[in-house]
Amino acid sequence: MDSLDTHASTTAEWRSLGTQREDHVMQRRELFGGVLAAALIALGSLPAKAQDPIVFGVITPLSPPGETGLGQLAKRGAEIGVEYINEQGGILGRKVQLSIQDSAGKNEQAVAAYRRLVSSEKAVAVFGFIHSGANIAVNEVAKEMGVPTMGTQTGATDVTAKHYDIAFRTHAVDPPRAGTWLGWIKKNNWKRVSIIAETTDYGIGLAKETEKQNKEKNLGLEIQTIMFDRTTTDLLPQLLQVKAFKPDAIVNIGVGQPLDLMITQAHTVGLLPATPMVTSYDAPARPQFWQLHGEKGVGVSFVAFYSPKSELSDLGKEFAKRYQAKFSEPPVYAALNSFANAIVFAEAIKKAGTTEPKAMIKALEEGSFGGWSTVPVTFPRAEGVLWHNWSPPMMILRYTAKDQTPATAEAAYAQ
Amino acid sequence: MIFSTELLIQTVISGLMVGVLYALMALGITFIYSIVKTINWAMGEFYMIGSYIQFVAVHFLLGPRWWWLAALISMAGTFLIGLLLEPILIKPMYSRPMQRRDDYATVVTIALLLLLRSLAVALGGPYQYRPESDLSVIWIGPLPQEGARVAASVCALLALAAFWIVIKKTWIGLALRAAAQNRIAVQTSGVDVYRLDAVAFAIGVALAGLAGALLAPLFMVFPTNGAVTSVKGFEIIVIGGLGSIPGALIGGLLLGLVESLGAAFISSPYQNVYGFLLVILILIVKPNGLFGERGREA
Known part of the structure; x- marks a missing residue:
């Protein structure tokens, strides 16, 4: 037994000794590896972690009830943006990867997508928002999680008016947009105006802003405001009320399917083409517009943020060339803006030298960036809704013949 | 809200016409x-x-x-x-x-x-x-x-x-x-x-x-164009009575009317709510629907 015990003890000692030796070797290896890794990082070499791509998140409506037409355009713009950035060598020596999430225009789905992008996919910037409600809901979470957002085509005041550090936007806000159609109405000397708006942050905000400016500027317009639920499939009762009001002009504040439904049914009850109608955004610029409306689309006016006649920056021209080559059609605003969002975030990271959110936000606030237009993109800590906001120039275009494009549409009004 | 006899007639016709289309959906269900x-x-x-x-x-x-x-x-x-x-x-x-x-x-x-x-x-x-x-x-x-x-x-x-x-x-x-x-x-x-x-x-x-x-x-x-229409179909079968063909038609017409009149003359944003109010009312007054029969299961 003794000998056995002794043997066992000796063996245990040897094992223990062996283990200690292995531990020492391991420690030395780890130490060496650590020093080597630190040296490589310090020398700017390419350790595995630093080669990971930088992730840009896109949250945009790709399925109904969202505005899928614009969602597709935002997706296209972001894809070309990331392709361009990577061709230019990426950011800080790293490639950029895009993660596209479908919000379906729903606030809760957008919030879940943001959480997934930031927590699981380590996205450092999120853009592509089309629906204001979704953008506003995401900002409430983003202000806690810290990763900056950029509204690509979200117009409601609260997207930036809450003055959250993380909230940025490159789109027309409510006051100048309402001012645009009020200017168009004033120019034509119209007095009675019907506003038909959906009960979303976007619709309510624009309807209220129009009424507010009418009072503040003493325009003396008689305004009929009718709100509707955006899941409504029949707008005839509302349009019959509009017809009875006998307006000089109609402001169509629907997004997606309700916008198109309103055009069709306004024709049915005889409001169109006799009564001018302006849509609150550039939906008629989409290539699908004429398939949906045919002759009924003639006479429709729309707020546009870009016309092919507009002057583009070199970056904008490069994008237009790539877009035309890839999709065989000229680019429209949502795609241009989404492209510019990707470029602006990339430039901000380069300027900050890091993807750390606070440094990126500081770079965005202090920098001046090149976008698709010749007007530099800046995000000042301005008052009210203009906080962190860059607004494109606005105009009203009108289709005077079937199959027109924004390039051939009549310029009905420009700010 | 503007009210006139002509507007009322127009709204009623509009409601009845959309109601017939709703009924077709409800009939299938x-x-x-x-x-x-x-x-x-x-x-x-x-x-x-x-x-x-x-x-x-x-x-x-x-x-x-x-x-x-x-x-x-x-x-x-x-x-x-x-x-x-x-x-x-x-x-x-x-x-x-x-x-x-x-x-x-x-x-x-x-x-x-x-x-x-x-x-x-x-x-x-x-x-x-x-x-x-x-x-x-x-x-x-x-x-x-x-x-x-x-x-x-x-x-x-x-x-x-x-x-x-x-x-x-x-x-x-x-x-x-x-x-x-x-x-x-x-x-x-x-x-x-x-x-x-x-x-x-x-x-x-x-x-x-x-x-x-x-x-x-x-x-x-x-x-997703069927989503809202199928909800209407389910509302109609509660109104008209599950399994009843006349119930589907009458329920569809009633729903179309209530929605159109409510949107035109009460408050437009609640257009979809009026149908649910009618459903609740029917469930209180006639739980099996207007033409539904009480079932028995073995």
Whole structure:
């Protein structure tokens, strides 16, 4: 037994000794590896972690009830943006990867997508928002999680008016947009105006802003405001009320399917083409517009943020060339803006030298960036809704013949 | 809100016309339930399939003049899809011993709903489409109506009448009615009740497909276009009574009226709420619906 015990003890000692030796070797290896890794990082070499791509998140409506037409355009713009950035060598020596999430225009789905992008996919910037409600809901979470957002085509005041550090936007806000159609109405000397708006942050905000400016500027317009639920499939009762009001002009504040439904049914009850109608955004610029409306689309006016006649920056021209080559059609605003969002975030990271959110936000606030237009993109800590906001120039275009494009549409009004 | 007699008449006509179209949808749901004893939650997706077939047939194959033929093709197409799917999805409920049939049917039809919706997005993209219509505006009293809407309402009424004739005057209708009353008795009479189930399911979804085809030029074609319409269908069967054909028609008309009048003369944003208020009222006053009968289960 003794000998056995002794043997066992000796063996245990040897094992223990062996283990200690292995531990020492391991420690030395780890130490060496650590020093080597630190040296490589310090020398700017390419350790595995630093080669990971930088992730840009896109949250945009790709399925109904969202505005899928614009969602597709935002997706296209972001894809070309990331392709361009990577061709230019990426950011800080790293490639950029895009993660596209479908919000379906729903606030809760957008919030879940943001959480997934930031927590699981380590996205450092999120853009592509089309629906204001979704953008506003995401900002409430983003202000806690810290990763900056950029509204690509979200117009409601609260997207930036809450003055959250993380909230940025490159789109027309409510006051100048309402001012645009009020200017168009004033120019034509119209007095009675019907506003038909959906009960979303976007619709309510624009309807209220129009009424507010009418009072503040003493325009003396008689305004009929009718709100509707955006899941409504029949707008005839509302349009019959509009017809009875006998307006000089109609402001169509629907997004997606309700916008198109309103055009069709306004024709049915005889409001169109006799009564001018302006849509609150550039939906008629989409290539699908004429398939949906045919002759009924003639006479429709729309707020546009870009016309092919507009002057583009070199970056904008490069994008237009790539877009035309890839999709065989000229680019429209949502795609241009989404492209510019990707470029602006990339430039901000380069300027900050890091993807750390606070440094990126500081770079965005202090920098001046090149976008698709010749007007530099800046995000000042301005008052009210203009906080962190860059607004494109606005105009009203009108289709005077079937199959027109924004390039051939009549310029009905420009700010 | 503006009020005038003319506006009231216009709103009533508008409500009745949309009500007939809602009724067509509800009829499919209620018919399937009365025979197969299953609520088909994917009914809106058959509406969606009908609208897509209509768009493809009119836009690419036949042209707007042949819209009625396209509608028949849409109905036949959804009938065939229903006939193929029923033995795979619904028949196992009856052919195998199963304790929780309702739960099974709910899970299976909701899974089908998601599958069909995803397929539509994959095949047609998330875009909206509209089959062309060359029907001109028609005046109904003081209300101008799109020709497509008038045609859809007339076709819906014809479909309801044809359905009533099939159910009341033909052998298959007799067998279906018998199966609705007592499945075991029908089986003991030598009728293949499983085949009847498949036919009933296919007829039900074909009615939804026809509704989708008829409404496609009005409410457009996109992957979730059946969602709201199927909710209306479920509201109508609560109002009219589950399993009742006259109930589907009267319920549809009532829902169309309440929504239109409420939106026009009370408050427009609550257009969808008025229907639910009517449903609650009916549930309080007549829990089985206006034409529903109290059932008994062994």
